[in-house]
Amino acid sequence: MTGFNLNHLRAVLVHQVHEIGEFFGFETRNKYQILDDQQGLIGYAAEQQKGIFGFILRQYLGHWRKFDVYFFTPDRTLTMIAHHPFRWFFQRIEVRTAQGKLLGALQRRFSVLSKRFDVENERGMTIMEISSPIWQLWTFTYMHQGNQLAQVKKKWSGLFSEAFTDKDNFLVEFTSPTMSDQEKNVVTASAVFIDLLFFEKKR
Amino acid sequence: MTSFDALYGRTSGVASIQGPYLVFTSHTDGRQIKISLKNIQVSIEGINSHHYYFFDKANPQERICIQDKNILMALSRAGVAQIEKTQQEANSRRWRRLALVASPFVVAIALLIATPVFISFLPASLLGYLISPQQEKRIGEWLLPMVRLQFHVQEGHPAQAKMRILLDHLKAANPELQELYVEIYISQDPVPNAFAVPGNKIVINRGIFKSAESIDEIVGVLAHELGHVEQRHVLKSLSGTLGKIVGTLMLAALIGPDQSVAIMKTANFLHLKYSRDDETAADKRGFEFLHQAHVSTAGMIHFFEKLAKQDPSFSSLMVFASTHPASEDRVHFLSQMAKELPDLSPVALPVELQELKALF
Numbered sequence: 001m002t003g004f005n006l007n008h009l010r011a012v013l014v015h016q017v018h019e020i021g022e023f024f025g026f027e028t029r030n031k032y033q034i035l036d037d038q039q040g041l042i043g044y045a046a047e048q049q050k051g052i053f054g055f056i057l058r059q060y061l062g063h064w065r066k067f068d069v070y071f072f073t074p075d076r077t078l079t080m081i082a083h084h085p086f087r088w089f090f091q092r093i094e095v096r097t098a099q100g101k102l103l104g105a106l107q108r109r110f111s112v113l114s115k116r117f118d119v120e121n122e123r124g125m126t127i128m129e130i131s132s133p134i135w136q137l138w139t140f141t142y143m144h145q146g147n148q149l150a151q152v153k154k155k156w157s158g159l160f161s162e163a164f165t166d167k168d169n170f171l172v173e174f175t176s177p178t179m180s181d182q183e184k185n186v187v188t189a190s191a192v193f194i195d196l197l198f199f200e201k202k203r
Numbered sequence: 204m205t206s207f208d209a210l211y212g213r214t215s216g217v218a219s220i221q222g223p224y225l226v227f228t229s230h231t232d233g234r235q236i237k238i239s240l241k242n243i244q245v246s247i248e249g250i251n252s253h254h255y256y257f258f259d260k261a262n263p264q265e266r267i268c269i270q271d272k273n274i275l276m277a278l279s280r281a282g283v284a285q286i287e288k289t290q291q292e293a294n295s296r297r298w299r300r301l302a303l304v305a306s307p308f309v310v311a312i313a314l315l316i317a318t319p320v321f322i323s324f325l326p327a328s329l330l331g332y333l334i335s336p337q338q339e340k341r342i343g344e345w346l347l348p349m350v351r352l353q354f355h356v357q358e359g360h361p362a363q364a365k366m367r368i369l370l371d372h373l374k375a376a377n378p379e380l381q382e383l384y385v386e387i388y389i390s391q392d393p394v395p396n397a398f399a400v401p402g403n404k405i406v407i408n409r410g411i412f413k414s415a416e417s418i419d420e421i422v423g424v425l426a427h428e429l430g431h432v433e434q435r436h437v438l439k440s441l442s443g444t445l446g447k448i449v450g451t452l453m454l455a456a457l458i459g460p461d462q463s464v465a466i467m468k469t470a471n472f473l474h475l476k477y478s479r480d481d482e483t484a485a486d487k488r489g490f491e492f493l494h495q496a497h498v499s500t501a502g503m504i505h506f507f508e509k510l511a512k513q514d515p516s517f518s519s520l521m522v523f524a525s526t527h528p529a530s531e532d533r534v535h536f537l538s539q540m541a542k543e544l545p546d547l548s549p550v551a552l553p554v555e556l557q558e559l560k561a562l563f
Contacts, residue, residue: 109251112307116251125270127213129250143250144213145266183213 002097003080003185004034004042004071006174011037014045014170014191032192034071043079044072045192064088069192082189084196093193095186104186106193115140115198119186127183140194142187149176149183152191170195205277210268211236218257218269220281225257227267236265240281245289253293336403339438343402350400351388354408360389362562365554366407369422370429372553376496379433387425395510397424399431401441412563414509418556419502423493426503430488436481486533490540497550500541507533 006012013035032045048068064086071080078098085092091108102122109116111131119128119142128142128149138154151173170191174184209218209227216229225243227236238259246256246266255274258266272293279286334342350356366387374380386404395410405428407421415421431437486503493500511530 110304112304118251121213121215123208123215125208125210125215126249126252126254127210131250145248145256178213180213 002099003095003103003182004073004188005181006042006184006188007181009036009174009184011171011173012042012188013037013039014172014188014195016169016195030069030192030196032195034188041074043074044076045069045082045189046072047196069093069189069196071189080185080189082193084193091193091197093190095189103182106186106190108197117190119183119190122182128187140191147176149179150174150187152187152194205273207269207271207274207277210270211266218267218274220277225267225278236267238265238267240278240283243278243283243285245275245285247289247293247296253296255289255293334438339435340402342441343400343404346400347402347404350404350406354406355391356388356406357391358388360562362389362407362412362559363387365559365562366421366425368553369418369425373422373426373429373492373496373498377492380429380492383429383432385429385432397428399428399437401437403432405429405432409563412559415556415560416505417502418552418554418559419493419499420506421502421556421559422498422552423489423500423503423506426489426492426498427485428489429492430485431481433488434481434484436485439481440478483533483536486537487540490537490544494544494547497547498552499546499549500537500544501546504534504537504541507537 015033015035017031017033030047034042034045036042046069048070066086067084069082069084070078071082073079080098080103081096083094083096085094089108090110092105094105095103097103104122104127105120105124107118107120109118113134115130115132117130117140118126119130121127128144130140130142132140140152141148142150142152153171153173154169172188172191174187179187204219204221206217206219209216211227211229214229214231216227216231218225218227220226220240223240224237225240226238228234238257242259242261244258244260244263246258248254248256252270253272255269255272256266257269257274258264275286275290275293279290351358366389370385370387374383383403386402388404388406390406390408392408393410393413394408395414397405397407397411399405405425407424407428411421411424490500490503493503507530511534
């Protein structure tokens, strides 16, 4: 299995790198740094922009399109790919190694007032569930059999940035020590996906 | 032997019924967990969907999770007694969830349909709060070209000025009318009729002037229409019509045009009752306006007597399907009012019948 080596980590910070275009209302392709709890660089994630057509699709379709997010190690080696297939409803992202081996997936579930997801393992079985109620817009808790395994929280990066860009930081906490490296990678990838799904909007 | 994807904790494996046991075999290390079918218990859990947890009642910590609902069928075939209860519970949860999920949509659709119909039954007094006289005036001005076209309204007819004088006579004696700015139009329609349009506009057909036998009849008709204007019945009628149209369209989109029209026609019968009530209320107010202005109410009564004679076959059933009460009933109602409110000493009206008839 590849992906990042998150075995020893209890938390990672997903930090979006903003581009100048965001100040002028253009959605440039989303790029993130993934940092450990000492702010050391673990890797990068970047949505793949496929030329001018991809640029146009991003501007007008948002997440109603197929796209991939590539995860790289600090030396720019591709380690993981998160693939978002096109869906009208119930968005999904599938996390694979660079070799194509499925690590897991995040599947949106139907809900009216809250945000609900299932985290699936490589066999499509639900190993974690997320239900983020409407009064907790910025927190996503990953549960299994009533126990919290992980939590993704948005961390404010300062008033100025929040007012003008959708530059976000996310804290991904691995609450349970029983989480495997594979599960941690899937949760980290899901944090990036959640950002793309919910927080890629101008205020 | 049917096998199912299963989890033990978060370790994936496969579960199958082997003899008297439900057996979980881990993919990772081949480790097996066995649960006796005699002691098996089932728990349905999960935030977003149903997950079935199987455990031995003597050892509830060791739980096998199977997310495929066909496991219940397999266990039932294997003779596990309590599975039927679990299936019922699962079905019940599923229906409850469906009802919970569907209820906002059902409520939204019901409100979408009910709201225009509800609006159509709002009393004029409430509509008066919602729609200001200025807004009503703007609606009237917007409708006026259509009214002019449909009812052959003649602009600047000399009878308008004469009717204006009679209107001022009524207004002078009735404080409630003094704030109202009313416009009178004359239509070339030969049918003896008059009606009010939003924005305090009254249209009187040529037929009224032709058939009138006294000036009191004409003033009576004017007073009746002023009753509608003062109580803003026209606004209510307009919202009722719009509500019915919108409601019919909404229903047609859901259940088809024929069925929706049938439903709205039924609802329309209720509306006709409101319409007849409004006519009676306008008769009453009109009578009161005449009484205050020292105008003989006999003219108004006589007008409806003539209408009643024109259509003697008007049965009670037809009343049910009519926007207006039967003329006989109106005559009876007004005659009762005349007994309760006998005419005051009449004053001469500033316009004579012959003056008006000469203009047609």
